[in-house]
Amino acid sequence: MKSLGTAVIGCGSISSVHLKAIAGLELAELKAVVDINEELAKKTAETYGCDYYTDYKEMLQRDDIQVVHICTGHYLHAPMTVDALKAGKHVLTEKPMAENKASAHTMLDAAEENKDVQLGVIFQNRYNPSSIRMKQAVDSGEFGKLLCMKGLVTWSRTPAYYETEWKGKWATEGGGVLINQAIHTLDLLHWLGGDVASIKGSISNDSLEGVIEVEDTAHAHIEFRNGVKAIFYATNAYGRSTPVEVEVIFEKATLQLRGDTLYLLQGDTSTVLAEPVKNDLGEKAYWGVSHQFQIRDFYAHLLEGKHFWIDGPEGYKAFRLVMDIYESSKLGQRINYTE
Ligand SMILES: NC(=O)c1ccc[n+]([C@@H]2O[C@H](COP(=O)([O-])OP(=O)(O)OC[C@H]3O[C@@H](n4cnc5c(N)ncnc54)[C@H](O)[C@@H]3O)[C@@H](O)[C@H]2O)c1
The missing domain is CATH 3.30.360.10 (Dihydrodipicolinate Reductase; domain 2)
Structure with missing residues (x-):
């Protein structure tokens, strides 16, 4: 089955939900993680068997990465999304889109201008x-x-x-x-x-x-x-x-x-x-268990060339x-x- 090369930016609290979902998904292959905290990036890379970076722009240069998950603080969603879309990567960003309307509009504009790739927003519930x-x-x-x-x-x-x-x-x-x-x-x-x-x-x-x-x-x-x-x-x-x-x-x-x-x-x-659905991921109960379903659905849409609905x-x-x-x-x- 075809799979897409993936990277996760931000190795903090929510990242493990994304990383576990990716690990259990035959449609995705984790290539790299990124965090400015090098120790955390390295440890996460060792756990999930992938490369690590401390500068996401370096990671964006890789041709074998087609999808980027953004799991950083709100103010970083917009610049990271815009850079990733411009680099020809599909983006799945955590909610909320951004920290203010102006930043969110840069993301909407970048998605409009780069129609070969898709922007998805996590609303797992x-x-x-x-x-x-x-x-x-x-x-x-x-x-x-x-x-x-x-x-x-x-x-x-x-x-x-x-x-x-x-x-x-x-x-x-x-x-x-x-x-x-x-x-x-x-x-x-x-x-x-x-x-x-x-x-x-x-x-x-x-x-x-x-x-x-x-x-x-x-x-x-x-x-x-x-x-x-x-x-x-x-x-x-x-x-x-x-x-x-x-x-x-x-x-x-x-x-x-x-x-x-x-x-x-x-x-x-x-x-x-x-x-x-029973939560067997060992994550905080109030996050719910549906990240895995949204992430699977996002990749399925990408691989079938269909537009993802939570865009x-x-x-x-x-x-x-x-x-x-x-x-x-x-x-x-x-x-x-x-x-
Ligand atoms: N969908 C949900 O239910 C849910 C639940 C929790 C958090 N979230 C969202 O996930 C996102 C992250 O939240 P969190 O609690 O995991 O945050 P966190 O602070 O635990 O993790 C953020 C990570 O980003 C790293 N980082 C900071 N600057 C960076 C940079 N320039 N490049 C690479 N990495 C960098 C930090 O070192 C940190 O490890 C937020 O948008 C939050 O709202 C969603």
């Missing part, structure tokens, strides 16, 4: 059985019209979590709980609700004053073009990281997601519609909601979408 089932319920209309939704993310992040060079700062992380943790839930609401008409939101730093510049808490009200309304609350200031909750109310039933288990509520009965513009949607909540909070106004 779209591959969860529960997400797929919710989307199916919306699209099929089996429970009648979608009426409204809510998303709740109540997690815990201690000061120690932010002790890195890029987290907790506007310039490098681009925000806090919204851009880093809750963007997955916003992506899900967007995917289910469709085109957005307007959003109003507010952010605050409730528990980490003096520790982080960015918000640890946010809420928002989203109006979709089809009339559906969603409320959303996210915080890193809770005492525990508890399962994400999403509620989707239709004319004839309600779907409730708790963690990755999806319940169907109709009248007095509650049934389980979708259950989580730059698709990855931009939840990111734009995040950015517009920041803007709305600053202005104290609702942001209207004209396109």
Whole structure:
């Protein structure tokens, strides 16, 4: 079977999820890893049996590498993506696309200008059985019209979590709980609700004053073009990281997601519609287990010459909601979408 040569830039926390997925994938062959921390790059290369670099631009010169995974801090996604696309590599970048809208637009432009290669953005939770089932319920209309939704993310992040060079700062992380943790839930609401008409939101730093510049808490009200309304609350200031909750109310039933288990509520009965896939990767449970499914799907699209569906513009949607909540909070106004 044909496979593509692969490199991973950034050997920090999330990289092992990518590296394990690549190792288990016959469509990909890991050629190199990159990290400015040489010791970490070397150790990772030894573990996965590949070459290592400390300068990603050197790695980009290799002809036997066709796909680059970007697993670095948010502010590095845009320059690395642009360089890799220009070097003729396909790019799969971790969420969020970037740390601000201007940077994200350089990525969208580079993808437009280099159409021989593809840009994919990680939103692995779209591959969860529960997400797929919710989307199916919306699209099929089996429970009648979608009426409204809510998303709740109540997690815990201690000061120690932010002790890195890029987290907790506007310039490098681009925000806090919204851009880093809750963007997955916003992506899900967007995917289910469709085109957005307007959003109003507010952010605050409730528990980490003096520790982080960015918000640890946010809420928002989203109006979709089809009339559906969603409320959303996210915080890193809770005492525990508890399962994400999403509620989707239709004319004839309600779907409730708790963690990755999806319940169907109709009248007095509650049934389980979708259950989580077991996490046997030894990774943090809240990351979910679906990276492997998205990564496989990305490579399958590349090898079949098909356009990958979570591309730059698709990855931009939840990111734009995040950015517009920041803007709305600053202005104290609702942001209207004209396109
Ligand atoms: N999809 C998910 O569920 C999920 C979960 C966790 C993290 N993430 C995302 O993954 C990305 C990385 O997060 P993390 O927690 O692994 O970060 P991290 O800080 O643990 O790792 C980043 C790595 O990048 C390296 N690095 C910095 N500058 C570099 C450069 N110029 N060249 C090469 N390497 C460089 C650092 O040395 C570090 O090892 C972020 O975008 C984050 O939001 C996604």
